[in-house]
Amino acid sequence: MISWLFIGLVATILLTPGPTNTLLASSGVQVGLRKSVKLIPAEVLGYVISISAWGMLIGKVSTTLPLLPPILKLLSACYIIFLAIKLWHTANQEVEFNQPTIRTRELFCATLLNPKALLFASAIFPVAAWSDFHIYLVHMMAYLVLITPIALFWIFLGSVLASKKVGWLNQTNLQKT
Secondary structure (H helix, E strand, C coil): CCCHHHHHHHHHHHHCCCHHHHHHHHHHHHHHHHHHHHHHHHHHHHHHHHHHHHHHHHHHHCCCCCCHHHHHHHHHHHHHHHHHHHHHHCCCCCCCCCCCCCCHHHHHHHHHCCCHHHHHHHHHCCHHHHCCHHHHHHHHHHHHHHHHHHHHHHHHHHHHHHHCCCCCCCHHHHHHC
């Protein structure tokens, strides 16, 4: 029922740098892996709420506005392309990680407002997920299985960046990748 395409797309998008991943990596830099793990439930909850809200809205409105889902998919794809170009162009700028410690509430809000949720709801989750609870539940559970290790990866990446023990792993190479 879950396609490999769904799994691959979810993993790819979750691995893409964005507001939530930046905060997770920043927390890894500031307080390390162990203390940052407490942020993961906030990310999970933020995405579940946001994806579900966007999906239900799209499911309800798309019957009267059938062009809405393709337009939202196009806008989401354009935004992701914009972010990729912006990351590439700013890769050589110094990132300031010396900000106040990331709190759970801040990560939750950043995730709740993350445009990736719209992309997941409009283009990655199957259209049937918004009308069939079983399909929604199966896909959301697969999503949740993927999000935790990827969040841990971003936190770990931040802690490795802070240690500066891996020469090729630096902010510039990370952003260009």
